[in-house]
Amino acid sequence: QVKLLQSGAALVKPGDSVKMSCKASGYTFTDYIIHWVKQSHGKSLECIGYINPYSDITNYNENFKTKATLTVDKSSSTAFMEFSRLTSEDSTIYYCAREASFGVDYWGPGVMVTVSS
């Protein structure tokens, strides 16, 4: 079955970067786009960007263009998101999710990032 396994919670200092991972299993990794989504406390969900694992082509929400960098490692079926210049506003949960031809279907369990000195 399709699974997206995300890395564990991260505690980082303001101004630092964090790199989180999303390991896919149960399907052909290069056949489906991977999205990254931010869920702020008490707020809705916001798309950060996506990457096509086959072509490495990325597309970013303008709000995160200078903040997020998406990459993949095809050999391990893993997608990565690096989030830079972290502030307290970046302390929240981040999800990876898969997009099929009929929309975003499977989601990872989420990664909690805490930014604190």
Place this chain on the structure above:
Amino acid sequence: NTVMTQSPTSMFTSVGDRVTMSCEASQNVGINVGWYQQKTGQSPKRLIYWASNRDTGVPDRFTGSGSGTDFTLTISNMQAEDPAIYYCLQHNSYPYTFGAGTKLELK
């Protein structure tokens, strides 16, 4: 960006009730809309794709409808396991955008 306006923000219901929630898109998104259920401490789970198609394993009490700019999710017979936040998502144009959510609670 396409804004998805979801209503109501929250609602209280009883087991057995018929529940309807709406999502309005700021521009035509065709049928490129999904509905998601998120329970506390969990990631979103998709219930409906392409506006009106039920995902595998989703109970048939969940029904989606609409196209263009107006979309509806209906729960025909509210069950004790259905309290959650429900989100709509348009995937017609990037950035994909979510509604703010409808929080469904039991009385």
